[in-house]
Amino acid sequence: MNPIVLAIVVLVVLGLAGGVILVLASKFMAVYEDPRIAQITECLAGANCGGCGYAGCADYAKAIVEGKAPTYKCAPGGDKTNDAINLIMGNDTDDRPSLRATVICNGGVNCGKRFDYQGIQTCAAAAAVAGAVAHAQTAGNAASTIAAGGPSACAFGCLGLGDCTRACKFDAIHVVNGVAVVDRTKCTGCTACTVACPRHIIQMKPIASQPAVKCSSKDKGPVVNKACRVGCIACGLCVRNCPNEAIFLKDNVAVIDYTKCNGCGTCVTKCPKKAIQWVEGSPRPVDSAVPEHKVL
Secondary structure: OOHHHHHHHHHHHHHHHHHHHHHHHHHHOOOOOOHHHHHHHHHOOOOOOOOOOOOOHHHHHHHHHOOOOOOOOOOOOHHHHHHHHHHHHOOOOOOOOOEEEEEOOOOHHHEOEOOOOOOOOOHHHHHHHHHHHHHHHHOOOHHHHHHOOOOEOOOOOOOOOOHHHHHOOOOOEEEEOOEEEEOOOOOOOOOHHHHHOOOOOEEEEEOOOOEEEOOOOOOOHHHHHHHEOOOOOOOOHHHHHOOOOOEEEEOOEEEEOOOOOOOOOHHHHHOOOOOEEEOOOOOOOOOOOOOOOOOO
16 A cells, blocks of 8 residues: 555544543543533623622632522622622522721821831731831830831821722722722622722722711720820711711710611711711711612
8 A cells, every 4th residue: 555545544443542542531521510600600790809709700600500609799780780690590689788898997197107117018028027027015025115116107097008999900990199089880799809908998889878987996085095196086076976876886986787777877987087978979867767778
């Protein structure tokens, strides 16, 4: 037989044999993947923001199908995505209040400084330095006393170095006058900023005409007074004047119970330090019902 023809025949036979082997392998060695994973992945926002707590949309979809995650964690997709996922999973659809990030601090330029921080310009680095210094202080290193609690005079407030800004994929949070500020018209509620903040002062608040206590300090009043012009001093005026008993003191700072708050704004006007502010909306009549939280 002609060597060229023989070579062609051999290649064809090898190709056919290889094809048969691959087909058999795909049948007998295939790893089954639930088709709902792909369906749910298609429903998700596709931002891969990590706000759900998973590495990406595909990982979150797999966790849903495996029963390891709830269906409503895709904040960018909102309730439309939640309903679509529930339909795929055969669940009853359930509306949930849409949440947006709120920075529980209004310090920044309103707060004093202990020293100028010249290290790596990230909140995580500054917080780590503060933690290391505090540890050294407890070990008897007197030279570290000045740095305990970080560069800010308040050991609980915003460090203002923008870790949250870099984590946000929606350009919804920026540092203004030394403190992070959320643009709630851009915020999707993905919670990436809450994860990035080493001080854990970014919280999720329902979209409603209700104020927020913009202070996270747990220090006593006299200490807060010296550190920050707008910090909560736990004077209790807001608690005593709230007509709905929707605000209370915990760890030396006021806390609003949004299931009782009707957004009358009494606490905002009574606060002598202006630590309670409107995040969105405006005052409502004192006898108003608790506002229904918006669902997107």
